[in-house]
Amino acid sequence: MNKNFIALQTILVKEITRFTRIWSQTLLPPAITMTLYFIIFGKLIGSQIKDINGYTYMQYIVPGLTMMSIMTSAYANTSSSFFGAKFSKSIEEMLVSSMPSYVILIGYMIGGALRGILVGFIVILISLFFTHLHFAHFGIVISMAVLSSMLFSLGGLTNAIFAKKFDDISFIPTFILTPLTYLGGVFYSISQLPPFWQKISIFNPILNIVDTFKYGMLGTTDVSIYFGFSLTCALFMVMFFWCLILLRRGTGLRS
Amino acid sequence: MYALVVEDLKKIYANGLVALKGINLKVVEGDFFALLGQNGAGKSTTIGILCSLVNKTSGRVHVFNYDLDDDLEAAKSCIGVVPQEFNFNPFEKIFQIMINQAGYYGIPRKVALKRAEYYLKKLGLWEKRNQPALRLSGGMKRRLMIARALINEPKLLILDEPTAGVDIELRHNLWEFLTELNQQGTTIILTTHYLEEAEQLCKNVAIIDHGEIIENANMKSLINRLHIQTLILDLNEPLDAALELPQYPYRLLDKTTLEVELRKTQSLNSLFDELSKQHIYISGMRNKTNRLEELFVRLITENKEKS
Numbered sequence: 001m002n003k004n005f006i007a008l009q010t011i012l013v014k015e016i017t018r019f020t021r022i023w024s025q026t027l028l029p030p031a032i033t034m035t036l037y038f039i040i041f042g043k044l045i046g047s048q049i050k051d052i053n054g055y056t057y058m059q060y061i062v063p064g065l066t067m068m069s070i071m072t073s074a075y076a077n078t079s080s081s082f083f084g085a086k087f088s089k090s091i092e093e094m095l096v097s098s099m100p101s102y103v104i105l106i107g108y109m110i111g112g113a114l115r116g117i118l119v120g121f122i123v124i125l126i127s128l129f130f131t132h133l134h135f136a137h138f139g140i141v142i143s144m145a146v147l148s149s150m151l152f153s154l155g156g157l158t159n160a161i162f163a164k165k166f167d168d169i170s171f172i173p174t175f176i177l178t179p180l181t182y183l184g185g186v187f188y189s190i191s192q193l194p195p196f197w198q199k200i201s202i203f204n205p206i207l208n209i210v211d212t213f214k215y216g217m218l219g220t221t222d223v224s225i226y227f228g229f230s231l232t233c234a235l236f237m238v239m240f241f242w243c244l245i246l247l248r249r250g251t252g253l254r255s
Numbered sequence: 256m257y258a259l260v261v262e263d264l265k266k267i268y269a270n271g272l273v274a275l276k277g278i279n280l281k282v283v284e285g286d287f288f289a290l291l292g293q294n295g296a297g298k299s300t301t302i303g304i305l306c307s308l309v310n311k312t313s314g315r316v317h318v319f320n321y322d323l324d325d326d327l328e329a330a331k332s333c334i335g336v337v338p339q340e341f342n343f344n345p346f347e348k349i350f351q352i353m354i355n356q357a358g359y360y361g362i363p364r365k366v367a368l369k370r371a372e373y374y375l376k377k378l379g380l381w382e383k384r385n386q387p388a389l390r391l392s393g394g395m396k397r398r399l400m401i402a403r404a405l406i407n408e409p410k411l412l413i414l415d416e417p418t419a420g421v422d423i424e425l426r427h428n429l430w431e432f433l434t435e436l437n438q439q440g441t442t443i444i445l446t447t448h449y450l451e452e453a454e455q456l457c458k459n460v461a462i463i464d465h466g467e468i469i470e471n472a473n474m475k476s477l478i479n480r481l482h483i484q485t486l487i488l489d490l491n492e493p494l495d496a497a498l499e500l501p502q503y504p505y506r507l508l509d510k511t512t513l514e515v516e517l518r519k520t521q522s523l524n525s526l527f528d529e530l531s532k533q534h535i536y537i538s539g540m541r542n543k544t545n546r547l548e549e550l551f552v553r554l555i556t557e558n559k560e561k562s
Contacts (some may be wrong), residue, residue, distance in 0.1 A: 070470060097359035
């Protein structure tokens with residue numbers, strides 16, 4: 001077997017073992033949070049909201065909440081795991097080995113993406129207790145779930161590379177990602193916003209990602225799915241090569 | 256063949272600290288090489304660069320003819336490193352730490368399992384294999400770091416103060432183990448503050464001070480350069496009258512202990528003859544400090560005066 005493949009497999013097994021062993025911190029919290037969202041926003045408040053684009057409010061928020069879980073879980077996985085390794089210096093085990101930087105990158109990226117997709121799957125399963133779902137374009141659902149989980153996994157990795165203390169890995173999710181996600185069409189259609197805010201919202205990349213995913217599930221969207229898909233691909237490529245450069249340079253890892 | 260060739264290696268840290276001022280070093284294959292220096296002299300920086308944990312500012316490094324800039328992965332596959340600080344996940348089980356490290360080097364699982372068992376047994380950690388690393392004592396953690404560094408069966412083993420904080424018995428066991436490893440063909444580079452350790456184990460030595468190599472020589476020839484050694488003599492009976500030793504600078508530490516300086520040109524026999532003439536008999540004798548230590552201090556002091 002190829003040496004680099006064995007190295008990649010080692011990182012993946014380690015990452016999967018890590019997030020499944022601490023399932024009460026990695027898989028359970030998003031499941032509970034999304035259940036509460038479904039109960040409070042979907043059932044209690046949503047029952048008083050009229051249909052959006054032909055879907056009940058509950059059905060309408062499922063794609064957004066699923067994508068939100070995928071993004072935050074993928075991000076959190078790499079940022080906490082990689083920074084933890086940096087903090088304990090066990091990252092040096094990888095840095096001194098003959099494993100190339102791109103293997104470390106792909107290993108962590110896939111590890112985070114797997115957690116994101118697993119959490120997304122759990123959220124979809126939970127949503128089935130509250131509403132019925134159909135997938136308008138299954139291929140788009142899968143490709144957007146995979147692409148965006150990898151993208152946010154790389155985002156978490158970048159954050160961990162630059163982070164110097166544990167506070168630094170919660171700053172971006174709290175002050176940037178969460179606001180952009182809440183304003184990213186998870187709970188509403190931007191067609192409900194005044195024209196000015198509609199135009200502003202288009203610049204929110206998370207809106208484009210969420211709405212493209214929403215199109216895959218519901219067949220309805222506020223943005224161009226071609227643009228959303230291309231934007232996700234482009235951001236993924238940029239993040240991938242940026243992370244690779246950072247790892248090769250040893251930014252935040254080597255003095 | 257050279258296991259390591261370092262050419263004009265320079266390191267300036269982001270804060271402006273010049274850690275290495277262009278050092279040159281050659282270590283032949285099979286050598287047991289000591290890299291000595293005071294704290295902050297540049298030893299760990301040098302080792303950090305060799306195992307790519309520190310980015311060099313300029314210069315070239317070749318490990319078994321592999322250039323660190325052009326053939327990084329090939330060079331790193333030849334190296335095993337035991338850093339000064341513990342750098343494993345303390346919550347991970349010992350056996351898993353070994354298996355993961357093997358995996359990072361691309362070693363197939365079957366081989367990794369065998370090697371992990373061999374080295375954990377060899378270093379007395381097999382019984383603890385299912386315990387998380389944090390439950391190990393300090394000495395055991397050191398041994399784990401050595402076992403882990405050997406998992407890829409490196410041709411060059413770099414040890415950065417491997418016996419720091421280790422008890423005497425374990426230190427001697429490690430010395431035996433490292434000697435055996437060196438005899439089997441592994442090139443070893445050792446940094447240590449225990450100079451008797453370096454003197455006993457190493458064939459060649461380099462002394463680094465303020466980022467410069469101030470001495471690079473064969474251990475025996477270096478020790479032979481020691482012109483004066485200070486001896487501590489235990490006297491059979493307390494000394495009452497004053498001593499007459501005009502050719503030997505001396506000092507009485509207490510009534511039964513004498514400190515005497517002996518030049519390279521003077522023999523012990525003549526010193527003993529002088530003492531015997533004065534009816535002073537010796538029951539024991541030792542060097543005041545380790546010979547290498549004496550030489551090391553002298554070289555460092557000379558370098559300080561020069562600069």
